[in-house]
Amino acid sequence: MSVYRALFRVYRPIIIPFAAILVTFDLIVTALIVYGAGHLGFSMWLVLAGNAAKYWLLVVGIMLVVMQLRQFVANGATRHEFLAGFAVFGLIVAAGFAAVVVLGHGLESLVLGAAGRRGVGYPTLSATGLLGEFGQVLPEALGYLISGALIAAGFYRWRPWIGLVVMLGGAVPLAVADSLLGVDEFGNARAHLPFLAALALSLLATALAGWAFHRVISDVPIRRTSG
Template identity: 35%
Template structure:
């Protein structure tokens, strides 16, 4: 098996198909709001918050599904760890680019309809057309969510129920990244209670915190999988 190129390509193709279907759904919702209600905010901004959970799932699957597969085909754990890091480092900006393209296409639709594309929450960018800032924000966010998912996936793969202990650490990584872009994390089971860390807002700090969170997450994942035994699928 060619790794990481095959795994990376498979994830990119799948993400692109999901994005296309998701964008069509968002457009349909947008048209419905414009016809039956008042359209004065970006629907894409609200809808893409669910993509963070997709990024989390990618991280979980990276370890739980692909670690045993590639080790069984001759990869060492060290090789898998290094190449998985490359995969995440390339896949996260790809997802970020899809988010930026979604904003640009939405801008075209809103301009044609003569509707304002206002943003409803804090961002690094003030306008959806500020593509570099859009890319940076979602890159920092996706890197954190993917490595958090990989950490939790590794924890449950190695310790089964004991993997619950990795969840607060994964949440901490995500909260740190969200703080770097000036927003907060809201989890369904915590109701309206936000998880937030307030950091000074600067582009350099955002990039540094994002990179630091990513590297810290990789180190934690490696600490879990470096000598993890392979498990039988039925165990």
């Protein structure tokens, strides 16, 4: 079995309950706000799902290094195979979560509009706006994932004080993506750069961090478990 397929087997029991809890919580909170105020002036889905997805990916990036790297190499996978599987798995999961965030926003906008519950300031999302929002959410998801992986790799390979230095560099992709492409609860980008410029800077930061992660992990000694 390929590494990325094995990773999906590991994380599927985590992804499905996480998504179910997120949807349930969003429905409850949105219903309470609409019941109390009569309308919703912002996107609760962007608040909850938008933030939960990217921080979940940050944690997954950390776990893939701290937990799965040793397991896969100990069971015969090379570091190159693990890194390739990591890349495929990470891209699919990041794209999947980005799609969920955008489609959820679109569905929320549609339902609130049909019920006459969209308040002033709510970021209405049309069918033509789906692709544009996906183009903002996906680079942010990738930035958080690779930041988590590089931060974990720094602490995994070196002493804590060196890991702290690596952590500063590892945080760059998520910081750049968040500041340039992040979307708030009103659907507004936090930065005012042209989209293509913001996208290029974010992808460049993520690509450089990905290269650094590859360099750190490609020959890292695998720690033995205690006992």
